[in-house]
Ligand SMILES: O=C(O)c1ccc[n+]([C@@H]2O[C@H](COP(=O)([O-])O)[C@@H](O)[C@H]2O)c1
């Protein structure tokens with residue numbers, strides 16, 4: 001784990017400077033491409049060139065089950081998690097449909113699903129366990145399990161990058177996982193559960209009050225603190241959240257941009273950024289999730305969402321949807337003519 005964290009370096013300052021100067025020479029009024037310009041400059045800093053290009057997007061969907069489902073915190077049964085993994089593998093899920101439109105590949109990690117899954121070329125099937133323990137009553141994971149899941153995600157991301165991935169979208173699937181995501185967010189940002197707990201897949205008012213109580217009980221065990229992010233991940237976490245943290249850290253370590261999807265991805269990003277303060281410079285927030293705690297995560301991370309389409313699905317759907325925006329931001333720097341080149345002015 002420490003080796004992974006040590007690999008994360010600051011953005012390339014020279015490339016940032018060159019990209020800033022280049023933006024101002026391109027055939028457009030200064031700043032007229034708005035946020036596309038600042039996105040492009042950051043991509044230049046990540047990739048170490050003033051002419052960045054983003055090829056081969058890969059979504060890595062991490063799946064895991066949650067002991068806390070026995071508290072009735074989700075509108076859906078836990079059995080949906082493995083069934084949705086099969087749906088990803090059959091290319092029938094929303095992330096597959098959206099990935100198809102942007103030319104992204106979808107890979108799946110079984111980080112800890114409570115079912116035996118079949119071998120499949122798109123599935124990394126080396127789960128850490130069959131799911132977490134009930135975080136209301138006890139720590140969801142041991143420190144060792146949490147670390148193992150982080151390293152699993154990091155290794156899958158490393159292999160994807162080695163095979164040519166130019167941008168990563170960590171996604172997730174795990175019935176019940178807005179509960180650990182809210183618990184992690186409350187602990188990391190020192191907020192009350194009610195400030196960060198939403199309806200997830202669509203629970204009732206009564207269900208929401210119960211979910212807030214479950215999270216308050218989990219935090220009330222006082223088994224972790226925000227100075228120890230891996231401890232928080234183990235105490236409150238989820239195996240897919242930990243695996244996503246690993247994907248994010250590996251992206252930053254290998255200087256590959258990472259698109260942060262919704263609320264659950266945001267909780268993994270809080271852990272990643274706490275483990276390595278440099279990591280968030282490699283992150284882009286896709287959309288603003290309907291989950292109420294999401295915007296607080298993004299403010300803390302210093303990220304602004306690119307879209308607000310009232311989405312709350314997860315799977316990496318919003319992240320994949322934003323890939324063309326980031327590719328366009330890079331293409332502006334790489335492919336536009338300067339005023340001198342075009343003989344204008
Ligand atoms: O990405 C989001 O912001 C998001 C918000 C709400 C729900 N989800 C998805 O819904 C599932 C978790 O919802 P729940 O109600 O079971 O905790 C999980 O599979 C997530 O992918 C995702």
Ligand SMILES: Cc1cc2nc[nH]c2cc1C
Pocket residue numbers: 076080084172173174201313314315
């Ligand atoms: C059907 C379904 C698909 C999902 N994808 C991500 N979370 C999900 C939750 C449900 C219930």
